[in-house]
Amino acid sequence: MPHRTFFWFFFPSGLAMLLFIGLPIISSFFQSLHIEPEQILMEVEKCDPFGCKTETKVDIEATTKLQEEQPLGRFNGLGTYVDRNHLAFDEIKEAWTNSSSIPEFTDILLNLPFYKALLFTLTFCFAVTPPVVVLGFIVALSVNTITKSLKGPTIFGVILPMIVTPLIGSLVLFWMIDAKGILGSFIQFLFDDPNLSLKSSSQLTWITLIIYGIWHNTPFAFVVFYAALQTVPQDPIEAAIIDGASRYERVRHIVIPHLYPVATFIILICLMDNFRVLEPIIGFAAEGVAQSLSWMIYNDLRSENKMLFGSAGATSMLTIIGVAILLTPVLIRTWREFRTER
């Protein structure tokens, strides 16, 4: 296809992506270099019959004028990146010199907002992914063996948790897990503790969120594994049966090796998607104990009168760096695939 034709075919799609995905990243970066203008204070001398006092108060006129001149705020360089709410270099340095032991230092470190969020995000990613792969595989194997007429409805039932948006999915589970809901009461009954609530401690909330993550992501792994199972070659399996291999041995030595590439694909997609975890935190009302990087950005942008564009931009940039690290293996894989195709 000549360049010219290609250009006109691709132009609308390319323009949309450039304007609304490429530019926002740049705009986000630009915002992160600025900080909201401080309010301009002025000293006013106030005199009453008992004498004169000087007071400081906000010069509203000058502040609005400054805001109009510089809507983005003043230039701050990388200041926002290193402040207390982000990388917090000063606080870390201070903690390092002041703390007497490593646990004390990590304790201080993990109480800084950014590192706390990073810890949760990574814990969520890496705790959800392995069970998802294993469960997805087992479910795919089982569905593959049931009668043909039952397959359709079964697959439909299994993929439901993936279809609903994470907010709705987490709400549905949250209402059941609530101390007054069915699962919550059951757990209380199980542990014989009428005050037990999954919301009561941060560990329990984290576990709940992770269980939600597994529930939501397993259908995806299932679907991919299930489709891949249809492509497993039959000849080696039949040969193995003749040679007397047990079902377990057949799965272990023929099916699983065939599915390795698919498994890596699932792992990478799962890690990437869970790195942006946001809605479950809102759905489970877990903001107090579990913040993710995405939630930090959401929180900065949520309040309507004072949005912290600078802070949100800086967190966005740091998140993008995280995504880039997770993405590298995918890119290398695609590169290889493409080279062999041509």
Next chain:
Amino acid sequence: MESKINRYSKQLILINSFFILAWLIVSVFPFIWTFWGSFKVKADFFSRADWMFAVTGVNTLIETGDTSTVKAYVESWTEGEFWKATMNTIIITVSVVTISLFLGTLGAYALSRSTYKYTFWILIAALIFRAMPHITLVSGYLFPFFQLNVWGILPTTIIVLVAINQPFTLWLLYSFFKTVPKELDESALIDGCSYFQAFRFVIMPVMWPGVVTAGLFSMMLAYNDFTVTSLLLNQQNYTMVPKINAYLGTIEHSGNYMWAVSSVVSATAPLFMIIMFFQRQLISGLTAGAVKG
């Protein structure tokens, strides 16, 4: 797998059926429970005394005179203005699906037929764009949109969702067009068609299976989106998902909480219907990128 040589033992079938049944309960029961509970009052759905109240509807009987009630539905749709959110969702979903398919088929067709190296880099860029968390993009939108005074309205959100959706649509349709034999449109070119005519008269009639799959995913993205819609729309223009979240913010009024429960059912039901019809396309789309690897 169904050859005679590969029979399953009775034991295995038993364990297997048991496992599948258990898993189905785990994935389906929460929805059935919510559906059932949405016809009760809050005192039953979140019952302090006994969880069985949610099944039997004791308080619902006391409060409304019947064991189940559609009060929450009626109130959320009228007083809670859920009809408006539904309208907005329909407008956004239909527009996003139409526009992104239009842009996507053109772009992906070009990518699949061009033999130059830059197609590879475009696809890589699309892959990177696909991986961007939506919230990071939103943080880039807000400030310019405020300055341009286009924040809060539906068209802005539609364009943004179309753009966010493009990378995935491109990849999906790209791998689909790769399976359409090149000879088909090449022969049309030899017969004197322009590229656009070849696309219009030769490719378009055969591209529908791929387009349905891509459309299904666009629909799910637009319908399910929370991050973009909740931050880029103002309260009056909220779609279903942010609207449900807004109901939750007002917990003090116990009626409103059941609004959220009934709205969850109202929002999920149509989605499940659509998926029931298009399940095959959904699965083929999810596996398009994975299986050949």
